[in-house]
Amino acid sequence: MRRVLILAPLLAACADLRDTPEDIDDWYTAADGLNVTEPVSFTSSPYGFSGSTAIADIPSPDDGSFETYFATSMFAPACEGWQRSADLPVEIEGIVTIHPKYYFKTSGCQGDRNADSDEKYYGSYFIEDESGGMFVLGDTKVAHFNMGQRVRLKVRAVKESFGLQMVIAHDVEEIGREVEPIYYQEPTGPLGFDEMARVQRVTGTVMSDASNFGELLIESDEGVTYSIKVDWEITRRKHVWEAGERIQVTGPVLYSYDIFSIVVMKVGQICVLDDNNDCEDTE
Numbered sequence: 001m002r003r004v005l006i007l008a009p010l011l012a013a014c015a016d017l018r019d020t021p022e023d024i025d026d027w028y029t030a031a032d033g034l035n036v037t038e039p040v041s042f043t044s045s046p047y048g049f050s051g052s053t054a055i056a057d058i059p060s061p062d063d064g065s066f067e068t069y070f071a072t073s074m075f076a077p078a079c080e081g082w083q084r085s086a087d088l089p090v091e092i093e094g095i096v097t098i099h100p101k102y103y104f105k106t107s108g109c110q111g112d113r114n115a116d117s118d119e120k121y122y123g124s125y126f127i128e129d130e131s132g133g134m135f136v137l138g139d140t141k142v143a144h145f146n147m148g149q150r151v152r153l154k155v156r157a158v159k160e161s162f163g164l165q166m167v168i169a170h171d172v173e174e175i176g177r178e179v180e181p182i183y184y185q186e187p188t189g190p191l192g193f194d195e196m197a198r199v200q201r202v203t204g205t206v207m208s209d210a211s212n213f214g215e216l217l218i219e220s221d222e223g224v225t226y227s228i229k230v231d232w233e234i235t236r237r238k239h240v241w242e243a244g245e246r247i248q249v250t251g252p253v254l255y256s257y258d259i260f261s262i263v264v265m266k267v268g269q270i271c272v273l274d275d276n277n278d279c280e281d282t283e
Helices: 002-019 232-236
Strands: 068-071 082-085 090-096 102-107 118-128 133-136 149-161 164-179 199-208 215-219 225-230 246-256 259-264 270-272
Touching (some): 102 149, 118 246
Parallel strands (some): 068 082, 225 259
Antiparallel strands (some): 090 118, 199 246, 246 259
């Protein structure tokens, strides 16, 4: 009987604690809203270096639209229209000029079936040295380096498709630890093949909001229209540049579907200008 009298008050107290809701304010406070700016360092000073082979000297296929060169090897796929080349592999070295997660789809090969098919690349990027730039196809969603890092690649295969030259197979030989400023140039007119795969900086007024495909059009003070390809993840995060805003955009030039576009993979590549043409905080 004495044991029952001792436990009864304890059980009643436990029931009261269980039935009483906790005050959630004791556990956390509301988060503060912050703008993600993703700063990128740029410079107008040329690189002044190239690797064992300058990027501009990478052996390129002949004029065929779907020509592909593979290094002479028993492992090179036997695809219609693809050639083996004794000029490959070569080593190049350069600065990575966009975050290596650009999605690109191009014709591929189905191996023994000897027929072309579409291949999807989720980790593509640009690389640039003193001599020029090159588009590099990457098939991984894991970024092993960032914009501004210097990398050395062994190029095993190159391809040309509708005027766009690209590296289709490569090995990453070395990755520099430091992030270096990315060299840019300012075009004096419409973008063309001379600017392809090289970083350009353009300034203008937004003509319309980004389309469903992430294309943003801006018009320079000289009346030149520039196409800006904004990564879908940036638009998904609700970053918006409205019509009428003056912005400055810096990034490498991609040629696709007969359009030269500046590729933007980080918010820090776009600068909103105030009345003094100074950068405001990007929202």
